[in-house]
Amino acid sequence: MTAAGKRLSFAAIRTNSVYDRTNLVTIRNMARPYDDEAEPWRGAETPEFSRLLDTIIARRLEGKPVVWSMGAHVIKNGQSRYVIEMVRNGFLTHVSGNGATSIHDFELAFLGETSEDVARSIEDGSFGMWEETGRYMNEAVREGAAQGLGYGASLYQYLSAHPKKFPHYDDCVFVQCQRFGVPYTCHISIGTDIIHQHPIVDYEALGQTSGEDFRQMCRSVAAMKDGGVFLNFGSAISGPEIFLRGLSLARNRGLPMQGIVAANFDIVPVTADSRPPETDPDYHYRPRRVLIDRLGEIGGEGYLFHGLHQQTIPALFHGLMRRKEKLDAPFAPPKDAGAEAAQSLKLYPVGARRSKFRLDQDTPPGVDAAAGPAGAPHHRIEAAHAGGPAGDGASEPRPGTWTDPQLGDLIARLQEAKERGCRVLVSLGSNVAGSGVQPYLIDLIRRGYVTHLALTGAACFQDIELAAFGHTEAVEEGTLKEGKLAMWKETGDIVHGALLEGNANETETETETGRGYGESIIRYARNHPALFPHIEDSLLGACARYGIPYTCHITIGTDDIQLHPMSDFAAQGKASGIDFQMYCHTVAHLEGGLFLNFGSTVTGPEVFLKALSIARNLHYPVHHITTANFDIVRLGDYHKKVGYEDWDYYYRPRKNIVHRPTSLGGKGFHFEGLHEETIPAIWEALVEAGQAT
Numbered sequence: 001m002t003a004a005g006k007r008l009s010f011a012a013i014r015t016n017s018v019y020d021r022t023n024l025v026t027i028r029n030m031a032r033p034y035d036d037e038a039e040p041w042r043g044a045e046t047p048e049f050s051r052l053l054d055t056i057i058a059r060r061l062e063g064k065p066v067v068w069s070m071g072a073h074v075i076k077n078g079q080s081r082y083v084i085e086m087v088r089n090g091f092l093t094h095v096s097g098n099g100a101t102s103i104h105d106f107e108l109a110f111l112g113e114t115s116e117d118v119a120r121s122i123e124d125g126s127f128g129m130w131e132e133t134g135r136y137m138n139e140a141v142r143e144g145a146a147q148g149l150g151y152g153a154s155l156y157q158y159l160s161a162h163p164k165k166f167p168h169y170d171d172c173v174f175v176q177c178q179r180f181g182v183p184y185t186c187h188i189s190i191g192t193d194i195i196h197q198h199p200i201v202d203y204e205a206l207g208q209t210s211g212e213d214f215r216q217m218c219r220s221v222a223a224m225k226d227g228g229v230f231l232n233f234g235s236a237i238s239g240p241e242i243f244l245r246g247l248s249l250a251r252n253r254g255l256p257m258q259g260i261v262a263a264n265f266d267i268v269p270v271t272a273d274s275r276p277p278e279t280d281p282d283y284h285y286r287p288r289r290v291l292i293d294r295l296g297e298i299g300g301e302g303y304l305f306h307g308l309h310q311q312t313i314p315a316l317f318h319g320l321m322r323r324k325e326k327l328d329a330p331f332a333p334p335k336d337a338g339a340e341a342a343q344s345l346k347l348y349p350v351g352a353r354r355s356k357f358r359l360d361q362d363t364p365p366g367v368d369a370a371a372g373p374a375g376a377p378h379h380r381i382e383a384a385h386a387g388g389p390a391g392d393g394a395s396e397p398r399p400g401t402w403t404d405p406q407l408g409d410l411i412a413r414l415q416e417a418k419e420r421g422c423r424v425l426v427s428l429g430s431n432v433a434g435s436g437v438q439p440y441l442i443d444l445i446r447r448g449y450v451t452h453l454a455l456t457g458a459a460c461f462q463d464i465e466l467a468a469f470g471h472t473e474a475v476e477e478g479t480l481k482e483g484k485l486a487m488w489k490e491t492g493d494i495v496h497g498a499l500l501e502g503n504a505n506e507t508e509t510e511t512e513t514g515r516g517y518g519e520s521i522i523r524y525a526r527n528h529p530a531l532f533p534h535i536e537d538s539l540l541g542a543c544a545r546y547g548i549p550y551t552c553h554i555t556i557g558t559d560d561i562q563l564h565p566m567s568d569f570a571a572q573g574k575a576s577g578i579d580f581q582m583y584c585h586t587v588a589h590l591e592g593g594l595f596l597n598f599g600s601t602v603t604g605p606e607v608f609l610k611a612l613s614i615a616r617n618l619h620y621p622v623h624h625i626t627t628a629n630f631d632i633v634r635l636g637d638y639h640k641k642v643g644y645e646d647w648d649y650y651y652r653p654r655k656n657i658v659h660r661p662t663s664l665g666g667k668g669f670h671f672e673g674l675h676e677e678t679i680p681a682i683w684e685a686l687v688e689a690g691q692a693t
Contacts, residue, residue: 005515005516005519005549005582006582006585007516007578007581007582007584007585008581008582008584008585008588008614008615008618009581010197010198010199010201010581010584010614011199012199012618013129013197013198013199013614013617013618014125014129014617015129015130015131015134015135015198015199016126016129016130016131017130017131017132018107018111018130018131018132018133019111019132021113021116021130022116022117023111023113023114023115023116024076024114024115024116024117025076025078025104025108025113025114025115026112026113027108027112027113027168027171028112029078030078030079030080030081030108030171031078031079031081031082031310031314032081033081033082033085033314033317036314038311038314038315038318039308039310039311039314040311041307041308041311041312041314041315042307043305043306043307043312043315044315044319048303048305049303049305049315049319050319052229052261052263052303053316053319053320053323054323055229055261056091056229056320057320057323057324057327059227059228059229059261060090060091060093060331060332061327061329061331061332062227062332063331063332063333063334063335064223064224064226064227064228064229064334064335065093065094065220065221065223065224065228065229065334065335066091066092066093066094066228066229066231067092067093067094067095067096067217067220067221067224067228067229067230067231067243068083068086068092068094068095068096068231068233069096069097069230069231069232069233069235069239069240069242069243070083070095070096070097070101070232070233070234070235070239071097071098071100071101071233071234071235071236071239072097072098072100072101072103072104072234073234073309073650074097074101074233074234074309074313075097075101075104075105075108075114075173076104076114076115077308077309077310078310079309079310079313079314080105080108080171080172080173081171082313082314082317083095083173083313084171084173084176084177085317086316086317086320087176087177087180087182088176088180089320089321089324090330090331091320091324092182093182093220093334094182094183094184094185094216094217094220095173095174095177095182095183095184095185096184096185096186096187096213096217096239096242097173097184097185097186097187097235098186098187098188098189098235098238098239099186099187099188099189099192099193099195100192100193101186102137102151102152102155102174102186103133103137103193103194103195105172105173105174106133106136106137106155106172106174107133108168108171108172109159109166109168109169109171109172109175110132110136110165110166110167110168111132112167112168116128116130118609118655118660121613124616125613125614125615125616125617125618125619126613126617127194127609127613127616128194128197128610128613129194129197129198129613129617130194131198133194133195134194134195134197134198134199134200134201135198135200136158136165137155137195138195138198138200138201138202138205139158139200140154140155140157140158140159141154141155141202141205141206141209142200142202142205143157143158144157144158144205144209145202145204145205145208145209145570148212149209149212150185150186150209150210150212150213150215150216151185151186151188151206151209151210151212151213152174152177152178152183152184152185152186152213153178153184154209155174155186156174156175156178156184159172159175160175174186183216183220185213185214185216185217186209186210186213187210187213187214187217187238187239187242187555187556187557187558188206188210188555188556189238189553189554189555189556189602189603189606189607190203190206190207190553190554190555190556190573190576190577190579190580191553191576191577191579191580191583191603191606191607191610191611192553192602192603192606192607192610193610194610196577196580196610197610197613197614201577203573203574203576203577203578203580204570204571204573204574204577205570205573206573206577207556207569207570207571207572207573207574207576207577208569208570208573210556210557210569210573211556211557211562211567211569211570211572211573212569213556213557214242214556214557214562214569217242217243217246217557218245218246218249218250220246221243221246221247221249221250222246222249222250222253222255223334223335224250224257224260225250225255225256225257225258226256226258226259227258227259227260228259228260228261229260229261229262229263230243230260230261230262230263230291231262231263231265231316232262232263232264232265232287232291233265233266233309233312233313234265234266234309234650236266236268236285236286236287236601236602237286237555237558237601237602238555238557238558238602239287240264240286240287240289240290240291241286241290241555241557241558242557242558243262243290243291244290244294244480244485245485245486245557245558245560245562245563247260247294247295247298247480247485248479248480248483248484248485248486248487248563249345249563251298251480251481251482251483251485252345252346252483252484252487252563253343253344253345253483254343254483257298257300258298258299258300259299259300260295260298260300260301261300261301261302261303262290262291262295262300262301262302262303263291263302263303263304263305264287264288264291264302264303264304264305265305265307265309265312265313265316266287266304266305266306266647267306267307267308267645267646267647267650268285268306268647269306269647270282270285270287270288270304271304272288272292272302272303272304275292275293279632279674280632281631281632281633281634284431284632287304288304291303291304292304294476294480294485297477297478297480297481298480298481308644308645345487345563345565346483346487347487347488347489347492347564347565348484348487348488348489349488349489349490350465350469350488350489350490350491351469353474353475353484353488354474354475355471355472355473355474355475356434356472356473356474356475357434357435357436357466357471357472357473358470358471359466359470359471359534359537401677401680401681402673402674402677402678402680402681403681404671404672404673406669406671407671407681407682407685408685409669410626410628410669410671410682411682411685411686411689412689413594413626413667414449414594414682414686415686415689415690416592417592417593417594417626418448418449420592422590422591422592422593422594423451423452423586423589423590423593423594424449424450424451424452424593424594424595424596425451425452425454425583425586425587425590425593425594425595425596425608426441426450426452426453426454426595426596426597426598427454427455427595427596427597427598427600427604427607427608428453428454428455428456428459428539428598428599428600428604429456429458429459429597429598429599429600429601429603429604430456430458430459430462430599431599431675432459432598432599432675432679433455433459433462433463433466433472433473433539434462434466434472434473435674435675435676436676437675437676437679437680438466438537438538438539439537440679440680440682440683441453441539441542441679442537442538442539442541442542443683444682444683444686445539445542445543445546445548446542446546447686447687447690449686450548451548451586451593452548452549452551452583452586453539453543453548453549453550453551454549454551454552454553454579454583454604454607455539455550455551455552455553456552456553456554456555456600456603456604457552457553457554457555457558457559457561457576458558458559458560459600460517460518460521460552460554461491461495461559461560461561463538463539463540464491464494464495464521464538464540465491466534466537466538467525467532467534467535467537467538467540467541468490468491468494468531468532468533468534469490469491469534470533470534470537474488486560486561486563487560487563488560489564491560491561492560492561492563492564492565492566492567493564493566494524494531495521495561495564496561496564496566496567496568497524497566498520498521498523498524498525499517499520499568499571499572499575500566500568500571501520501523501524501527502514502515502516502517502519502520502521502523502524502575503515503520503571503574503575513578514574514575514578515575515578516551516552516575516576516578516579516581516582517551517552517554517572517575517576517578517579518543518549518550518551518552518579518582519550519578519579520575521540521550521552522540522543522544522550525540525541525544526544549582549583549586551579551580551582551583552575552576552579553576553579553580553583553603553604553607554572554573554576555603556569556572556573580607580611583607583611584611584614584615586611587608587611587612587614587615587622588611588614588615588618588620588622589620590615590622590625591620591621591622591623591624591625592624592625593625593626594625594626594627594628595608595625595626595627595628595657595661596627596628596630597627597628597629597630597653597657598630598631598675598678598679599630599631599675601631601633601651601652601653602652604653604657605629605652605653605655605656605657606652606656608627608656608657608661609656609660612625612661616664622664623664623665623666624664624665624666625661625664625666626666626667626668626669627657627658627661627662627666627667627668627669628657628668628669628670628671629653629654629657629658629668629669629670629671630671630673630675630678630679631653631670631671631672632672632673632674633651633653633672634672635648635651635654635670635672638654638658638670639658653670654670657670658670
């Protein structure tokens with residue numbers, strides 16, 4: 001195995017009994033829908049909220065879907081019984097959550113408590129290392145996968161088969177959903193959940209079962225073909241993105257998808273009154289982009305409601321109950337969620353697509369062409385849609401246009417890490433790969449300032465497109481209505497072909513566990529060079545050339561390629577799980593090094609925190625790490641203490657990157673700026689510092 005492919009074994013991980021854990025949430029404090037006095041919420045008096053309530057009732061009387069999506073804080077804030085009662089009263093036809101949501105729900109069912117004290121447990125390596133939670137849930141998923149079940153159905157079957165283990169069975173959301181015939185689906189991100197670090201974890205089973213749940217979600221969305229409601233509570237990325245791909249799949253198959261109403265409930269203060277520019281953080285808030293911009297393209301209507309879950313959810317429930325009591329007719333049973341598709345899936349050639357970002361053969365400003373990789377290109381933003389920036393170089397990144405008082409400290413730490421041979425782990429979100437900064441990152445890899453590159457599924461997808469086609473990031477306007485959003489043939493062919501080859505043991509020297517996601521792509525590129533004419537201009541090519549890890553950390557259901565007919569969720573889960581083990585190997589040897597996160601607001605911070613806990617658990621001497629987050633999110637004084645009522649409390653990089661690792665002896669930073677400003681500035685400062693020494 002190459003140096004880039006070293007993996008950390010989880011076999012020696014020490015788990016502790018969850019019964020000995022101090023928890024922050026208990027079932028005794030769960031809200032009681034019919035007894036408690038609900039907290040006041042001013043949004044309940046708005047005309048928009050009243051229209052939403054009327055729409056939900058009308059759609060259910062017509063037998064149309066009402067799909068509920070949520071993040072983990074719905075359960076942690078004690079709202080489980082409200083969700084259950086909305087299911088029992090027929091308001092909801094489908095309930096979905098992320099991996100953390102299912103974990104808190106599962107722990108409440110058998111323990112009656114959940115939510116550990118992370119700040120305390122990260123220091124001793126006990127964070128997430130809970131025997132019963134990890135073993136029971138992994139057993140449930142593995143047994144369900146063997147029977148072809150989805151993730152949610154696997155958990156339900158396990159609880160039903162072992163009733164004595166789960167004294168709080170009746171208060172479990174995924175149990176009660178399925179008892180009332182309502183699908184409960186779970187949409188996971190590989191490496192972000194505590195059960196992914198248990199010694200018996202099976203990433204292939206995780207991918208397979210969550211993939212089946214994604215298919216179920218797509219069927220429920222397709223059932224909205226002539227109207228329905230989508231409700232999203234606190235899921236800032238996966239909920240809206242999975243809903244969007246369900247819409248795209250349905251439109252591609254010829255379904256009208258008209259008359260859909262969507263509502264987002266969160267404490268993030270974003271409004272739907274106007275569309276902000278791309279330089280504004282509010283533009284990139286996924287619920288706004290998907291539920292307002294994208295849904296509006298097909299005639300749907302979206303709302304953004306601002307408030308705490310313990311205010312908004314009771315208001316929704318009681319408002320619906322008041323309306324239901326006045327009804328003379330019962331709700332019609334939900335129709336079969338299977339899509340009455342008018343046509344089979346149709347894929348479109350990448351070459352016919354309008355892309356925002358394209359490679360150019362000019363050397364980026366400030367880069368020494370002779371010093372960098374041969375023919376190092378830069379990206380330009382093409383005026384591919386009305387109102388877009390002109391492709392005259394005006395939007396090209398310019399070194400030296402961005403600075404921060406703390407940048408010098410970070411640069412000194414990067415220099416010291418390189419001189420001492422310490423590692424630098426860089427995490428990238430989807431807005432980086434196509435933002436015009438590829439050459440700077442490639443040159444930093446060449447100079448030894450980056451020793452491991454970790455990408456989200458979307459970032460990896462974009463980088464592969466640059467390597468193969470020289471352009472990436474489709475212009476979204478109009479593609480949903482046309483049924484083209486995420487339906488690009490060649491990209492899916494390449495990725496799934498690579499994973500298929502990567503999981504095949506073709507030689508005696510191959511390990512039985514197959515290859516990781518990044519390894520598979522790199523090997524596929526070497527075996528099929530004609531498919532990657534621009535590989536020298538990609539991060540993929542740079543990592544392959546200089547022998548550093550290139551790992552991909554996916555969420556099941558959010559990536560474009562997962563709509564492709566070749567999509568094998570078991571293979572994707574397995575490959576990304578191997579990448580997580582490679583990632584953990586790097587973190588275990590990160591002492592004295594740095595972790596830099598660019599634009600990944602959930603996956604990057606969560607995978608890093610889990611890997612750090614694993615390294616601490618296995619007694620690796622990881623204490624002094626410099627961590628830095630780069631984003632356009634405005635945190636102000638990010639060292640101040642914030643509470644549950646503050647939106648930035650829930651901003652993952654703030655907790656997982658800036659604060660929690662520093663308790664081990666490191667230092668954390670948050671830098672605000674566009675990637676096309678910050679990354680060139682880092683490159684320029686490092687080059688100048690290197691020349692000075």
